Amino acid sequence: MNMLRLQALVRKEFQQFIKDKRLLPIIFVLPILQLTFLGFAASLDVKNIVFVLADMDKSSESREFIRSFTNSGYFTMGYTTEDYNTVRTYLDNSQATMAVIIPPQFGAKVLRRESVDVQVIFDGSEGNSTAIASGYAMQIINRYSQEVLTEIVGDVRRLGGVTTETRAWYNPTLVSRVFMVPGVLVLILLITTTNLTAMAIVKEKEIGTLEQLLVTPLRPIELIVGKLIPFTIIGLIIVTVALLVMVFGFGIPVRGSLLLLYAFNGAFLMTSLGLGLFVSTISKTQQQAMMVGMFFVMMPMMYISGFVFPVENMPVALQWVSHAIPMKYYLVAIRSIILKGAGLSELWFEGVMLVVMGIAVLAASVLRFREKID
Amino acid sequence: MNAIEVRGLTKRFGQFTAVDHIDFDVKQGEIFGFLGANGAGKSTTIRMLCGLLSSTEGTARVGGFDINTDPHSVKQSIGYMSQKFSLYEDLTVEENIDFFGRVYGITESALKERKAWVLDIANLHGREKSITGTLSGGWKQRLALGCAVLHRPRIVFLDEPTSGVDPVMRRKFWELINELSADGVTVLVTTHFLEEAEYCNDIILINAGKIIASGSPKELKRDHIKHPILEVHCSDVVRAMERIEEEPWAVETSIFGTTIHVNVENEQQGRDAITSLLHRNGITVNGIERITPSLEDVFIYLLEHGGGKG
Numbered sequence: 001m002n003m004l005r006l007q008a009l010v011r012k013e014f015q016q017f018i019k020d021k022r023l024l025p026i027i028f029v030l031p032i033l034q035l036t037f038l039g040f041a042a043s044l045d046v047k048n049i050v051f052v053l054a055d056m057d058k059s060s061e062s063r064e065f066i067r068s069f070t071n072s073g074y075f076t077m078g079y080t081t082e083d084y085n086t087v088r089t090y091l092d093n094s095q096a097t098m099a100v101i102i103p104p105q106f107g108a109k110v111l112r113r114e115s116v117d118v119q120v121i122f123d124g125s126e127g128n129s130t131a132i133a134s135g136y137a138m139q140i141i142n143r144y145s146q147e148v149l150t151e152i153v154g155d156v157r158r159l160g161g162v163t164t165e166t167r168a169w170y171n172p173t174l175v176s177r178v179f180m181v182p183g184v185l186v187l188i189l190l191i192t193t194t195n196l197t198a199m200a201i202v203k204e205k206e207i208g209t210l211e212q213l214l215v216t217p218l219r220p221i222e223l224i225v226g227k228l229i230p231f232t233i234i235g236l237i238i239v240t241v242a243l244l245v246m247v248f249g250f251g252i253p254v255r256g257s258l259l260l261l262y263a264f265n266g267a268f269l270m271t272s273l274g275l276g277l278f279v280s281t282i283s284k285t286q287q288q289a290m291m292v293g294m295f296f297v298m299m300p301m302m303y304i305s306g307f308v309f310p311v312e313n314m315p316v317a318l319q320w321v322s323h324a325i326p327m328k329y330y331l332v333a334i335r336s337i338i339l340k341g342a343g344l345s346e347l348w349f350e351g352v353m354l355v356v357m358g359i360a361v362l363a364a365s366v367l368r369f370r371e372k373i374d
Numbered sequence: 375m376n377a378i379e380v381r382g383l384t385k386r387f388g389q390f391t392a393v394d395h396i397d398f399d400v401k402q403g404e405i406f407g408f409l410g411a412n413g414a415g416k417s418t419t420i421r422m423l424c425g426l427l428s429s430t431e432g433t434a435r436v437g438g439f440d441i442n443t444d445p446h447s448v449k450q451s452i453g454y455m456s457q458k459f460s461l462y463e464d465l466t467v468e469e470n471i472d473f474f475g476r477v478y479g480i481t482e483s484a485l486k487e488r489k490a491w492v493l494d495i496a497n498l499h500g501r502e503k504s505i506t507g508t509l510s511g512g513w514k515q516r517l518a519l520g521c522a523v524l525h526r527p528r529i530v531f532l533d534e535p536t537s538g539v540d541p542v543m544r545r546k547f548w549e550l551i552n553e554l555s556a557d558g559v560t561v562l563v564t565t566h567f568l569e570e571a572e573y574c575n576d577i578i579l580i581n582a583g584k585i586i587a588s589g590s591p592k593e594l595k596r597d598h599i600k601h602p603i604l605e606v607h608c609s610d611v612v613r614a615m616e617r618i619e620e621e622p623w624a625v626e627t628s629i630f631g632t633t634i635h636v637n638v639e640n641e642q643q644g645r646d647a648i649t650s651l652l653h654r655n656g657i658t659v660n661g662i663e664r665i666t667p668s669l670e671d672v673f674i675y676l677l678e679h680g681g682g683k684g
Contacts, residue, residue, distance in 0.1 A: 008476030012465070019464050019505075208460035215424045215454040216477045217446065 001222055009218070009226030017230065026196070027234060031188045031242040032249075038184040039177055039250055046132040050078035051098035052090040059107025065118070068144050069100065074136045087121065097123040098133060110148060170339045181250050182338045183307050185242045186331050189265070190272050190301055193235045197276025198293040200227045201369070202283045220369045224362070228273055235269045236262070246338075255341030264333045267351060270358025271326035272297075278365040301327040329353045375438065377402045377529050377560035378423065382432030385418050392418040394583035395432065400562055400576070405555045407574030408564040409673070415583040416564040417457060420533050423562075424454045437529050453527035455518050457534040463507030467498055470506055470521060478525035485524075492520030495550055512543030519550060523559070530554060532563040536570065548573055568670045579673060587676050591669055598675055599667040601625050601637040604644055606652075607660040608634070614657050623647055628674050635671060 017023050051069070055062050069075045078096050081087060090096040101119040109116040120137055122130045201223075204210040213223065239262075246252050254261060275297045283289035302308060304318060305327035311319055322328050329350035336342035344351065378400035385393040393415040400406040410416050421427040423436050425445035434441045437451040461470045471492055475485040493499045496516035501509075509517065515535060523530055532551070536544045548570065551561055563574070571577050571591060578588040587594060608614050615634050619627045623644065626637035638644030645662050652659050 002479070004479060005477050008473055011476075012462070012469070012473045015469050016462065016464055207463070208456060208458040209462055211426060211456050211458075212454070212460040212474075213477075214426055215449055215452065216474070217449050217479070218477055 001219070001225065002217075005218055006222050006226050006229075009222065010229050013226065013230035017234070023234075026192055027237055028241055030192065031185075031238055032245050034188050035181065035184055035242055035245045035249070038187070039181045046129045046136070047074060049075050049098055049129075049133045049136075050096045051075055051100055052079040052081060052087055052096040053077055054081050054084055054087050054099065054101045056082070056084075056104045057102050057106035057108075061107030061110045062102045065102065065106070065144055066100070068140050069137075072136065072140055074133070091121065091123050094123065097126070097130070098137070113152060177250065178252055178339065179335070181246050181252055182335050183331060185239065185246060186268075186327060186334055187302065187307060188242055189235060189239055189268065190327060191298060192238055193231060193269060193272045194276040194279075194293050194297050195290070196234065197227065197231050197273045198279040198283070198289040198297075199286055200231070201277065201280035202286055202289045205284070206286060221366050224277060224366050224369060227277060228362075231273050231276075232266070232269050235273070236265060239265050252338065254338050256337035256343060260344060260347070261334070261337050264330060264337070264347075264351065264354065267354035267358060268326060268330040271354060271361055274358055274361030274365055278361060278368060281365055281369040301325055304328070305331050307331055324357075326354055326357045375402070376400060377404075378406075378434065378436050378562065380419075380423070380432075380434040383419065383422060383429055383434055384431035385415075385422060385427060386430045391583050393422070396580070396583075396585050398578050398585065398588060400560055403555060403558045403560055404575040405551060405573065406560070406562045407571045407577040408562060408580065409566065409568070409571055409577055410564075410580035411566065414580045416580060417533055419580070420454075420531050420562070420564060423448075424452060424531055425449055451528055453522040453525070453530040455522040455530070455532050455535055457537065459514050459518055461506055461514070461518055461521060463505070465506055466503050467493075467496075467506055467509070467517060468502040470517070471524065474521045475524050480525055488524050488526075492517065492524065496520050511539050512546070515539055515543065515547060516550065519547070523554065527559070529560045529562070532561065534564055534566070536565065536567065544570070568668065568673060571669050577669075579676060581677060587672075594669065594672050595667050598672050599637070601639060602641040602644070603665050603667050603671055604636045604638060604641070604648065604662050605630070605665045606634040606636060606648055606662050607632070608652055609658040609660070613655070614652055617651055617655050617657075618648065621647065621651065626675055626678070628671075630670075635665070637671075637675070 053066060055066065066077065070077055075098070079090055081090075084101060087099045087101065091099060099119075099121040101121070103117065103119075106116055106118070118141065120134070120141075122134055124130050201210065204213065243254070243261075247254065276293065279289050279293045279297060283292055300321075304311075304314070304322045305325045306322070307327065311322050311328065314322065333342075333347045333350045333354075336347060376399040378398075380396060380398050382395045382397060383393060384391065384395050396415075396419065408416050408419070418427065422429045423434055423441060425441055425448050429442065436448045439445075439447040439451065441448055462473070465473070468489070471489050472485065475488060480488060493502065496513055496519075498504075498509075498513060498517060506514065506517065519532070519535065522532075535551075536547055539547065544567075551563065552573070555561055563570075565571060574591065576588070576590055577594065578585050579594075580586070587598065589597065606614065606618075611629060611632060611634060615627055615629055618624050618634065618636055623639055624636050625639065626635075628635050636644065636648065638647075641664055648662060649659055
């Protein structure tokens, strides 16, 4: 590798960056916008579940029971009805996603210390939020019955049995934003760097400058490295912008070492830039590079890495595929460093995997990129 | 030693043979014209000689280096200007010159002097900071040539350098080519402007991947045009040509703008025959004169007769 030629290439890339009016928004505006939108929208929390109440009892006990729902903050009583049959209409019309039906004699039975059934119906068409909402509802009902029990026997624990006390570490309030934002940061880095590099060589191919470069003494490795250096710098700037938004905008601090965080950023960039360059070498036009990058790099990374769906829930075959997805390791590392303050002793495996994959991908694109144009 | 020696060079793309076993030599310091219609195989040949395409068969030595075994040395010793303008349009004139200079490993002090030279030949002094994309065709072309020869290569390949440039700019461009040649640089240029071919020391004509004629412009005219050519000015050119073509004494007939060129066995007999033939058909003859053949006459003759010697 000739350093002077490399230097000339890198300098040229930056001269082009400076004149490219689209690049500045990509570096600064895109991360901020994406973090803001995805940070708020990509939330799995369920709030303000509207329910319809059919209270056939209308006792002070039934009212208290319902208050435990409305006071929880998760549920809003949208409608009330006297008639069991109209409950269905509210659910059919999606006016409510849950129905609570309190039978006659609810209060009386509670006071008589008899067992009593309450019916809770969910709109199951939105599986995810229903599961979460029913979880909340069960909690509330359990707590209510426990209170009733406490009134009867005093301290419930006297009766023996097992009780669970759940604590969520690293994200005690289980706000999904805390979990999502570091993931979005990873996503931004993936999308911008893969896209930019996927365009890099194919763009020169399209405008004809690649042909001119290939008749010069430049060697393929110089050309590849000459493209990598500027894009690595851009990638690191993007991460920094995104981190600043995360820390100061969302108030999610980095618990672990910043140095380690950037080391992982660098390792992941090797793979995302390498894949981008590889796409660039196999594509003939910029559109083609876009599509290939989208379907063969970004989509698998997003869906199989655990960014959207937990890897543990995937079929075994897909779990195997996920081992080959660099973003999976990066995602684990970034979340662990930011949220748990994990160090290299916990994350060395992820680090090794990323570096190995990065080297493999880069080597592939150097080999694939020949000095000939045919 | 010849600057370029080509032996049996062949390029196939699947079933299609773009270049079919061609042989030619280019002498040191000459302007060598590489002629042929679009798709005849000119660019493919040039790209093989520059190391951009690998050859299917055959070989060539460029500047003494084998294109198959030592493409890197070939690249160090040549300059190449492609058909398509291929400098960075988003960079300034100066940034382009600097970039290519550094890629060729020109030292900063030498680069300064070469930059002044390029700005000189491209007439771009004072416009160093202009964005290259904003320049008009002729300037871009000369800038591209300047960048291609920044490193003072001994051999320069110019692929259709003057396509899309107006005649004045084209002439100025050829002055530059002549200057390079005067400095001892070997120039291999492809063109489909036949009047440009007259400026070349030697020419080869390529058709469907094969060389169908070679020699200096003078030799080509002498060897292939054995008959006098009469230029006929008349009223109904198309009908006149159809009539003349049917006659046995017309060796070759072709339309040149509003005139017809007729190759005849004998000048005087030809004149009489044409006059009477057109008169019988009610076509007014405004004049017949003998002309010296142009390369265009030669090539039309060669292409229509399937090429002479290879």
